[in-house]
Amino acid sequence: MPDRRPLVAGNWKMNGVAASLTEIDAIGDGLIDPPCDVAICPPATLIAAAVERAKNTPLMIGGQDCHMAEKGAHTGDLSAEMIADAGGKLVIVGHSERRTDHGEADALVRAKAEAGWRAGLLVILCIGETEAERRAGDTLAVLDRQLAGSLPDGADAHRLVIAYEPVWAIGTGLTPSNDDIQTAHAHIRQRLVATVGNNGAAIRVLYGGSVKPGNADEILPLPDVDGALVGGASLKAADFLAIVAAA
Numbered sequence: 001m002p003d004r005r006p007l008v009a010g011n012w013k014m015n016g017v018a019a020s021l022t023e024i025d026a027i028g029d030g031l032i033d034p035p036c037d038v039a040i041c042p043p044a045t046l047i048a049a050a051v052e053r054a055k056n057t058p059l060m061i062g063g064q065d066c067h068m069a070e071k072g073a074h075t076g077d078l079s080a081e082m083i084a085d086a087g088g089k090l091v092i093v094g095h096s097e098r099r100t101d102h103g104e105a106d107a108l109v110r111a112k113a114e115a116g117w118r119a120g121l122l123v124i125l126c127i128g129e130t131e132a133e134r135r136a137g138d139t140l141a142v143l144d145r146q147l148a149g150s151l152p153d154g155a156d157a158h159r160l161v162i163a164y165e166p167v168w169a170i171g172t173g174l175t176p177s178n179d180d181i182q183t184a185h186a187h188i189r190q191r192l193v194a195t196v197g198n199n200g201a202a203i204r205v206l207y208g209g210s211v212k213p214g215n216a217d218e219i220l221p222l223p224d225v226d227g228a229l230v231g232g233a234s235l236k237a238a239d240f241l242a243i244v245a246a247a
């Protein structure tokens with residue numbers, strides 16, 4: 001079995017102002033010989049400052065989204081190269097909030113993932129079913145469709161991480177059963193191997209959706225779960241560090 005070092009990444013979403021950088025300090029200081037890779041993706045306004053604050057710690061800083069182009073007339077957008085220039089090491093693409101709020105479809109997500117690679121960033125590509133899709137029994141088919149549409153050619157474990165985030169579990173306090181999480185992750189891994197070959201088995205698959213200190217101990221040890229993408233519980237250093245400790 002390939003050695004997959006877990007990754008616990010925090011997605012601050014549209015939360016965080018300069019005063020929140022004390023949480024970056026506390027997370028960085030709390031990472032002494034961490035059992036996994038650890039990252040925080042703050043809002044774009046804080047990326048450079050967070051990089052500076054985390055510079056002598058194992059904490060990586062990343063972006064929450066990027067434009068597919070390197071530069072140009074795209075008011076309000078941010079390129080992957082800009083994230084890298086600010087010292088970011090990774091970028092999230094295809095988050096369900098981007099898909100919903102901004103109508104992002106699989107082909108665009110794929111282009112954004114390619115942009116992240118072009119800039120030398122580790123790409124966390126998010127997929128996951130809605131509540132209606134789950135009720136219709138379509139979860140695995142949705143994951144297949146999203147992977148087929150958004151996974152660029154040339155994926156490997158050094159530059160790609162998949163995050164399975166059931167849309168109905170995000171910010172709701174609800175999570176799938178451990179069996180359902182394991183089934184989805186094993187299925188994603190099988191698709192990765194079928195698509196990119198044996199190297200696909202080394203690509204990390206994170207779980208995201210209402211991960212908290214209280215459930216991380218159950219979710220993170222599942223055999224095909226290689227870490228977590230954490231929203232709300234990443235805003236407070238103590239909660240986030242408790243999840244890191246469970247990895």
Ligand code: 13P
Nearest residue numbers: 011170171209210231232
């Ligand atoms: P919550 O952990 O707040 O449910 O958010 C998950 C998420 O969307 C991370 O990207």
